[in-house]
Amino acid sequence: MSILSTLQEQIIIPDHYLQLSQEELETKVAEAKKRLGSRLFIPGHHYQKDEVIQFADTTGDSLKLAQVSGENTEAEFIVFCGVHFMAETADILTTEKQKVFLPDMRAGCSMADMADIDQTERAWTKLQEIFGDTILPLTYVNSTAAIKSFVGENKGTTVTSSNAETMVKWAFNQKERILFLPDQHLGRNTAYNLGVGLDEMAVWNPITDTLEYDGDYSKVKVILWKGHCSVHENFTVKNIQEVRKSYPDMSIIVHPECRREVVELSDAAGSTNYIINAIEKSEPGSSWAIGTEMNLVKRIIQSHPDKHIISLNPHMCPCLTMNRIDLPHLAWCLDRIEAGEDANIIKVEDNIANNAKLALERMLTFNN
Ligand code: SF4
Known part of the structure; x- marks a missing residue:
């Protein structure tokens, strides 16, 4: 989706959602989730911020989230906490009876x-x-x-x-x-x-x-x-040199969306799941510099107080478009669903969806 069409599709949420406190928003979302029960499913991408991820029914990478949404046929409303292309994939892999929502249509992906x-x-x-x-x-x-x-x-x-x-x-x-x-x-x-x-x-x-x-x-x-x-282009050779100098025993692990020279100089490279698992399995007391999105790095740091973990780039920011999904937009989106309004629905045209599914299925068949 182009930046122009994204802006055209975005509905500006009423101001009062932005004025509610975090606690009020959390209560609102929790109550809406309770009322909607199994009709609602919230997949949350690893790069989402904590205020959103706390309400996710499952977390993971984009493909896993789309697949799990499709398998959960009981859920009529899939509120995808991620970016636009991920919600499109979820729409392609879900049934006709399921509707996929993106809480903020400006959550695109620059790549x-x-x-x-x-x-x-x-x-x-x-x-x-x-x-x-x-x-x-x-x-x-x-x-x-x-x-x-x-x-x-x-x-x-x-x-x-x-x-x-x-x-x-x-x-x-x-x-x-x-x-x-x-x-x-x-x-x-x-x-x-x-x-x-x-x-x-x-x-x-x-x-x-x-x-x-x-x-x-x-x-x-x-x-x-x-x-x-x-996001990943912001990890540099200079970052690696600085970590090697300050922490000679630290292991450096990066995502393969980083430049070749950064991957080359790192100790390991792999997907978000690979990074999460590598840290999970590492010895207490081990030390790591991670080159991936900041919301995920912060969550990994919080989950492993027994390890010394830092971001490979100390000045790294979270993915700005992922961060568009926040509590006010999530609360607003759930309110619209309860009001029976079709706001922020992601629907891929049938001819595009059919061919896209061919590409996805070639991969999925191969994987299974
Ligand atoms: S981190 Fe953000 S910009 Fe990079 S691929 Fe993911 S969604 Fe796109």
């Missing part, structure tokens, strides 16, 4: 917005001219439904940060090359781990509609879309 469908179709035409029918498109689940649909229609698949290596391996059994949307860093880190050289990776620039690559195109195996996560 997903870096690949729009017009840019992607233009790129595809040009890439086919250069490479012929040798490319399979793959998209990180952090992308719009329209991009997932494009990928599904062109026989490709979605990937998560947990299964990216498996899915890229699968893709190379289908075609000679892959186009990896929209996160260049996850694409580069994944392909590199599978033995693809950096000199075999080109970058597609969607702003200039050009392929950035110095050399003979026949060498290219991976075409990386020039997108990134504005």
